[in-house]
Amino acid sequence: MSSMDELEVCAVRCHEDLCFKDGNVILVAEGICFRLHRGQLTRHLDVFRGMMSIPQPVNALSMDGCPIIVLHDRAQELAYVLKAVYDDGLYFADRVVVDFTAISPVLRLSTKYFFGRLRRRALARLRLDWPSTLTKWENRERVTPYAWLLSTIVALHSSSYPTGLHSDPRWTEGVSQ
Numbered sequence: 001m002s003s004m005d006e007l008e009v010c011a012v013r014c015h016e017d018l019c020f021k022d023g024n025v026i027l028v029a030e031g032i033c034f035r036l037h038r039g040q041l042t043r044h045l046d047v048f049r050g051m052m053s054i055p056q057p058v059n060a061l062s063m064d065g066c067p068i069i070v071l072h073d074r075a076q077e078l079a080y081v082l083k084a085v086y087d088d089g090l091y092f093a094d095r096v097v098v099d100f101t102a103i104s105p106v107l108r109l110s111t112k113y114f115f116g117r118l119r120r121r122a123l124a125r126l127r128l129d130w131p132s133t134l135t136k137w138e139n140r141e142r143v144t145p146y147a148w149l150l151s152t153i154v155a156l157h158s159s160s161y162p163t164g165l166h167s168d169p170r171w172t173e174g175v176s177q
Contacts, residue, residue, distance in 0.1 A: 015075070018082050025052070026068045027082075032075035034082060035066065044085050047113040073112075077105030084110075084118055092125050103129075 012033040023035035041048040051069065061068040071078060084092070084106050103125055110119035131137045 015079060018079060018086070024066050026063055026066045027071055027078065028068060029071045029073050029078045030075040032079075034078065036082065040085065044118070045113050045115050047115075073109060074105070077109060080105045081109045081113075081115075081118070084121075085115075092121050100130075 012028055012031055014033045014035065019033060019035040020037065021035075023037055025036055025038045025041065027034040027036060038048075038052055042052050043049075056067060061070070080102055103122055107119060107122040107126065110116075110122055128140075131140055
């Protein structure tokens with residue numbers, strides 16, 4: 001590792017929620033370190049599966065025996081995506097409307113990194129929270145909290161698994177399978 005690389009690595013600070021002591025790969029974005037699990041990344045993100053399968057040179061960046069991958073994404077946006085990867089259903093299951101600034105980076109980066117399942121879930125959530133027609137918006141407002149939560153869970157499940165059940169077409173209409 002060159003002295004410039006060492007300086008860059010030393011300047012990195014770890015993300016408060018996404019820096020696991022048993023992590024075995026480090027992603028860096030905007031000086032923020034995400035120490036994660038290679039298996040979790042390769043299981044869910046095609047880009048990382050391909051990246052991890054390529055043998056790395058002896059002088060590749062590493063810290064504590066973990067390879068370092070520098071990404072040119074915004075750290076906060078990457079954190080939203082990684083939370084969605086790690087927390088899976090919990091990230092999308094909240095019955096409260098998700099903040100657009102939290103869901104739009106998930107959609108953008110899941111498209112960039114070819115993560116189809118996460119992209120489908122983000123699209124389904126956007127359609128649930130911000131219907132495209134007045135009729136759908138009024139229907140959304142009339143649904144009781146319990147029924148809305150149930151519809152949300154079914155819609156998100158259906159968007160993740162192509163063979164899933166579609167019990168309420170108001171919430172799953174237009175979601176690509």
